[in-house]
Amino acid sequence: MHDLLQQMCWKILHRESHRHDGNRIxxxxxxxxxxxxxxxxxxxxAVEVINQEPYKGEVNDCFIIDPTCFSNMTKLKFLRISNVHFPQGLKYLSNDLRILEWYGxxxxxxxxxxxxxHIYELExxxxxxxxxWKKDLELPNLRSINLSFSKNLTKVPDITSTWNLVKLNLQGCTNLTRLHESVLLHKRLRYLNLKGCTCLQSLGKRCMEMEALEAxxxxxxxxxxxxxxxxKNMKHLEH
Incomplete structure (x- = not known):
């Protein structure tokens, strides 16, 4: 977790310890x-942070039937969960999220x-x-997208309006056949991981204009x- 985000969590946890209204943050x-x-x-x-701690033992999968269970958590800024499934789908996540980490x-x-x-990291x-997502979004604060080992992934979003993205991890996305052309034209992307994308056939036909790319x-x-x-301006790429 980035230091800045860790500080945010600690600040919220500190505030929780001083609340007396019984509502958990x-x-x-x-x-x-x-x-x-x-x-x-x-x-x-009142919930602002859901930060599921790593568990050394086995955690049983949990199935939540209600697709609106997050609908009142409009203040939620940090969400880290795993082994939580929604067989009826999910209708709402807070637009105030800064961090979304959802394994499985x-x-x-x-x-x-x-x-x-306001989202900064999406994993x-x-x-x-x-x-x-179904529609292209403008996410100027998003710095990192990690969709690794999402084996059903077939489409990479248009990242044209994700100006500050520096890291895109698609490792092990074995159903991905091509990238969106916006990836190869992104000016600030530094890290692009396509390892193990066994069905990837093309990176696109246009010249790569990724000036900041290092890896x-x-x-x-x-x-x-x-x-x-x-x-010509791709001078940072490691050989």
Whole structure:
């Protein structure tokens, strides 16, 4: 976790320890997270942090039937969960989220109303996502996208309006056949990981104009037919 984000969590946790109204701001244990998702809506309005701690033992998968269980958590800024599934889908996530880390997400795409303009880091690994979202979004604060080992992923979003993105990790996305052309034209992207994308056939036909790119990982891309020419300003790429 980035230092800045860690400080944010500690600040919220510190505030929680000084509250006397009984409403919880931060939740970190798996069983408490399940309880809050199944609880009365009024009890969730104050929640700002759901930070599921790593568990050394085995954690049973949890299935939440209610697709609106996050609907009252409009203040939620940090969400880290795993082994939590929504078989009926999910209709809402807070647009105030700064961090989303969701291991094993069972959704095909994130909620259509989810437009987190303040989001800084998005990590949805080993998911069942087919696409990240259905409509292109303007996310000027997003710095990192990690969709690694999301084996059903077939589409990479248009990142034209994600101006400050520096890291895109698509390792092990074995159903991905091509990239969106905006990836190869991104001026600030520094790290692009495509390792193990075994169905990737093309990076696009246009010349790569990724001026800030430092690392391009392509090992295991056995079906890749060609790599576009590098632009003249791509001087930072490691050989």
């Amino acid at each position: 931060a939740i970190k244990y798996h069983e408490d997270i399940v309880d809050i998702l199944l609880s009365d809506r009024k009890e969730t309005q 997400c069972s959704l095909k795409s994130l909620p259509s109303m989810f437009k987190p303009k 949805v690994c080993s998911s069942q996502l087919e696409r990240l 391009l990982l392509l090992s295991g891309c056995s079906k890749l037919e060609n790599i576009p020419e590098f632009g």
